[in-house]
Amino acid sequence: MLTVHIISDSIGNTAKDVVDAALVQFSYSDDSYKILKNSNVGTKDKIESILANIEKDDIIVQTLVDKELASYVKELAKIKGIVVIDLLTDILNIFEEKLKVKPENNPGLIRKMGAEYFKRVDALEFAVKYDDGKDINGLKEADIIILGVSRTSKTPLSLYLANRNIKVMNVPIVQDLILPEQLYEVKRKIIGLTNSVEQLNKLRGERLKALGVDHGTDYTDEVQIFEELEYAMDIMEKMGCPVIDVQNKAIEETAELVINIMRERGLEI
């Protein structure tokens, strides 16, 4: 089994993301590798004790911003013949040269709870508060308003965008239920989501199963879904809002499309 040891002076999530992005390229079973995170590594002593427990065939992936500590890991690893992937040193050196500024070697600085951080927390709380059209009072404050029928991934999309500091409100389209008039006043902030009848049917079936309902209902009836989607498309057309088909799209892909559309519209996000 391959063991990947992450060594970070912060939490190690950036390294984990890179390792995941690489590992997903291989077909293997889950028990052919494991990833161990060593967080908050800030001293040579700590490095020594970590290295003492690493086998020759393991891999080290490090994101230490302190150059001396980063070199120390490489030095010790070399003696034991362990491969080290250093994700930050090169990039820090290049930035130093280009920006003509010395790096601060301040571990975990990225987590510093500055204005940006609180902006993100605000956006997340906003998304939760105004999820599923629960409260229409957020229309003015929202950067983006998402419309769509049930199971078009409105909630996860709103949260994903909130993580990018964008305030998102989502409003469900339910047949025969009239949308609030105020929506028409904020038309340029609105984006519609749609999906195929087949995928909605499948997703909703799973949804019902999760809720413990094992027979079909209108919710999963294909004709009903078709009519519901038609109804939604009519509304979105009337609003003149762009519509994204989320079928076979991951949340992050849809999010990129949303951001691009909003930027083209000249909205600052």
Add this chain to the structure above:
Amino acid sequence: MLTVHIISDSIGNTAKDVVDAALVQFSYSDDSYKILKNSNVGTKDKIESILANIEKDDIIVQTLVDKELASYVKELAKIKGIVVIDLLTDILNIFEEKLKVKPENNPGLIRKMGAEYFKRVDALEFAVKYDDGKDINGLKEADIIILGVSRTSKTPLSLYLANRNIKVMNVPIVQDLILPEQLYEVKRKIIGLTNSVEQLNKLRGERLKALGVDHGTDYTDEVQIFEELEYAMDIMEKMGCPVIDVQNKAIEETAELVINIMRERGLEI
């Protein structure tokens, strides 16, 4: 101004995270650099047209999984004298050697909407549905239940954990409001959050300002806050749940602590 060009066959978020982690180490003004993302880059033609618009002093950061395309970027960049940081090729080669499996060179595979993906969507929807004690029926299904007074970051923490596929419910502690009895039946899944009087006072003051209230209330009264925290601590003690002080902790730090505590308790998350 330094321009960093990200070239990715997927969206480019992994590269963006690494660049952010590096840039945060430098003191500079926001207009001393910019980051441009080139997503879904999958052909030599596309690479040529991107490279045609990159200046000699810019930096390229690439996460192309296709080795031929990755080499092509380096080849063209070399001719123009542009620095290239390749985040994936080395790591892919090392994994290939260690795992003895060929990489699939399948761009964006990480976004493949498999079981894991739907699990995350489920967890996010769960966190939104059961936020702020709105609905107590999620107690059984929840992996973790978070307790705390207002402004102890219950919501962002729940969402952060949801992104790690963990189902989290959060329940507010409000003085003189009795918590549901059922909570005592799921004690081992409960974690308490606390904060200092000073920080709560500051956070709540900002909260009120955001809500348009410009005078103090009980909500921001230090004596009141102190009593509220005492009341909360009493409850958490009675429950025997671990308590995390979130003062000066970023959400991701608190999340790591929560996960570690739960693993020590033998809960599978």
